[in-house]
Amino acid sequence: TDTGDTGISCKAGCPWGTVIDQLRERFPDAFPQSNGRNSKGKIIAEYDYCDAAGELLGQVVRLEPKSFRQRRPDGSGGWTWKLDGLKFPLYQLPDVLQANAVFVTEGEKDADALRAIGLPATCNPGGAGKWLKHHTDALAGKKVCIIPDKDEPGRAHGHKVAAALKGTAASVRIIYAPDPHKDPAAWIEGGGTREQITEAAKSALTWDGNAPPPPAGAGRDPRNIIQIVKGELPRMVDEAEIALLAFPDHGGLYQRGGQIVRVVRLESSQAGSGVKRAAGSPVIQIITMPALVEALSRAASWIQFDGRTDDWRPRDCPRLVAETYAARAGSWEMRPLVGVVDMPTLRSDGSILQALGYDKNTGLLLLSSAPVEIKPDPDREDSMEAIRQLLQPLEGFPFDSPISQSVALAAILTACVRYAIPTAPMFLFDAPAPGTGKSLLADVVSIISTGTPAPSMSQAPNPEEEGKRLFAALLEGAPIICIDNAERPFEGDVLSSILTQPSYRGRVLGSSVTATVPTAVTFMGTGNNISVKGDLTRRVLLCRLDAALEHPEERLFQGSLRDTIQAKRPQLVAAALTVLCAYQVAGCPEQ
Template identity: 30%
Template sequence: MRCVLSEILDPCVAVEASQAREILPLLPPESASVYSTWRSVAAGLKGIGDPTLYKDFYDWSRQAANFGGCRELWDGLTGTGLAGLLKVAEQFGVRPQSTGRKPCLRLTPELDTVIPALEAIAAKADGVYQRGGLVALSRDVDPPANSIVASTSTKTITLRSQALPERLAQIANFEKWSAQKRDWIRCSVSQDLANQLVARGYWPNVPKLSGIVPSAVLLPDGSILTTPGYDKESGLYLDSQDKYPAMPSVADAVDLINSVVVDFPFESPCHQAAWVAMLLSLFGQYACGGNAPLFLIDANVCGCGKGLLVDAALGIYDSHTAGKVGAPTNDDEWRKLISTIAAQSWSYAVFDNVVGRFGGSSFERALTTTRWQDRRLGLNEDIDMPLHVIWVATGNNCHLASKDMARRTVHIRLESPLENPQLRTTFVHSNLLKYVRENRTTLAMAALAILKGYVDAGKPNQLPDIGSFAEWSGLVRSAVVWAGWTDPCVSSARLIEDDEGTQLLRELLNAWPGPSTSAEAVSLAAEDAKLRLAIESVTGGRYNSQALGVFLRSVKKTVVDDKRFVPAPGRRWQVEKI
């Protein structure tokens, strides 16, 4: 079979049109005189999408004793496609021999037609999408239990030009002109053509992939995505074959979710509400259309169950083992990790057992953007792709890198009165993760019931926007409060007060001697241990007037405990009480 140019632009139409033309002459001639059959054949042919099939329908209809009215019928029909035509064929025991035949594209020197044709063929390849470039789905069949893997068993990988010829060969056959044989011969797509297709940067027929989700999720229009595979409207790929039960009432949903964490010693109700917000964020992140804050889980002692609390939420959302990563130690490592997470379409990321300073400028940027722009690792090219990730961290005595980080964090605090809480034996759920696994779809529908219930109610009593998370606050945070929990963002007040930068500024404000230049303060600190320690802390150990001056200018008029640094005459600085 050969494809003309119009057929090349959609190889699947070419295949179906060929099969239709094979079916028509096999149908009994008298069937054209039966109105229901005649009408079904027309609907099937029209639905294939090749307008040239009208002539085939017209010619076939000429067999009818009552021939006529072909154009009027054709124009007034909604097509049923090849499936409808095959149903007619089955009535007469007809089956086309070419089922599964691939179209053939002749690779001519006219690149302005060949490259678009290759792009249209690539769009029909299974698991090929565009996400900051051409990508393909990659499935981990059985990853090792101790491996660091993406948040679902399916992730995206960059589709390199070297892999394209194989993908294209799955959809179509290719021919090139042989001057020696003076005829067209079978071939594969050359590497040069594959390179040009990848470098094109414009693939109008290749579906766009917004993300991969391991569970049913709430969509922007208020509906719930439950159909496995790719959803064209949202651009999401649902990597799950789960069958979901009926959605519970909001009241029952609240009870179900509370039952999961009944054994955890939350410091206060707002910290439990913060965990609920984390759970609902997983199911509602794509409905928000914006960013979600970082969820930080810590405790007063080891063994309170921080990791178990994370695993419970992720176990409801994802049937696969959650991958956890270590926190990067510098901004360059942050940037590389975030680029990997974006490229592989993670829907969440967990930083486990964070110690010391956490965060950085790249991570703060990731928290406040829905698209990630960077340089592709190992290559001299830019990337620009969606970034929809729920960020979670656990740790004891970790410090957020800045006050901005504290404002972008929701705090989940566990506080046990026991010296060794891991030795507890009395639990409602003796094996919480088993309970979650056995009731996962029910619990997932409970989370969705709260989100959808709030949307269906018209999103009443929306809470005020918070910084870069207006959409999240308007849906997830507001739904949590609407359902009866407290405001989860109240939990962040202590983080903002106690972040490392605020503490250091507080110490310098309290130790400042009076109106002084930075040089005078450094000189006075030689006899004042408290002032010297404060200066060394805010300058990162650089005990000199220049570093101190830079710091003072950066915190000018920043208020801590109703005090702030303000300029004074003679290039001095003084503490002002407000």
């Protein structure tokens, strides 16, 4: 034409929509993707909205620069931006109607991301602030979990949708993508899985219509947010454990014998359970209720709605939550703690434990570790050289026979790998007179294996009282217990049971609570002219020292044996592990 426009006609009488589609396919550059002068940008994404039967009603299109518009088919194969009163349904309505549980997001991109991993998801057209009554009606009787964007408009939108659904949906919950993700799509792109999102939805609280969404600032706290709501104790306890397990090192808490425990180091020499232990020794403590409240308060951001200020306020973990959690013995997900070591040791499969921290294969906590070098697959020659190294600290002791020296060596080897064997005998160091070196020999065994002198306790006046003391020491996780300077015979059912069984059950002193704890302890005893009675005679090894002097305590020695052993401890531990590794490599021969 004179104006430069091109006129087109179809001699076959095809509908104009078909003509336009054919021209667009053959001459794409002549047809901008906006499909209309009023699209205000280039279309980069199209989202179909269908009715309940799956018939296309319209589209939401995303434009670049970023904006969203709605359009509908014009009846001629094209599109029109004039909606003529069309009310868009929920996104992916046919699938929504078939599902029992549905995720509601703020936009189509987030809904598609959830659908891609197999989760039914929808949104309303227009995003935040555009939720309508017919959207609510479509979710009647369904379990709904809302995942808003993590910003103020998103939180407000999530709250509005939840308020609209309350009383219509079967249940309503709100969750947020974990930091640093701002929405479901980013969460999934960052590695979020179907299982993780489903679990987050299950563990979320049922939405409380009287409370607004949590403050935006809570999203910057890396800890889990737990809302304190009256009547939702089980949910709060569940979320408390989830938060604790997500907290660094689980807050330093473990489970042991049906108790929640933690590991502390003694600031000074103490004998709280009747066992005297050196300063710096690691001790397993049953956690007190105030300490558990503090630990749970640290592990999560606890908030409670304050009606006076119409806002969420920070709170401490309620004591009832901590008490209920403590009462869930047997169902905790916390790490089980068998014992504490501060030098590499052997696992029961023969592998060497030397990585700092908690070892899930054994339940052991390795607190510190000096370098320990062990030759792979040591042979008999390596083993004999290692035995020579272990015998050096024993050279000054007046063993009455090679058998007694072998018992002392067996005590060292046992103490270094006690957690790898289910049971072990008790080692008794006997002498005809004081001052022969019995307690020093016990310290040699302990310093090599634990780095501290032997934890010692006096002999109780009777076997019953002694049983109570021994169980208290087992609770504290003492790796070695030495009953020092015994004056009566070694006997008693409790001691016999502890030496025979891999675990022992007893009553916690000062309470009616019982606990079952591992018996992975190296037991030693010292005394002059020791005697053993009853079944215990088959559970002990006797090492006798005899200086053949009237006053053995007057002997003179050069230097401090304890200091010398402490300085050579890494080499001595390596020697002990080498002997046992070589024994295993050789097939555990009887001789």
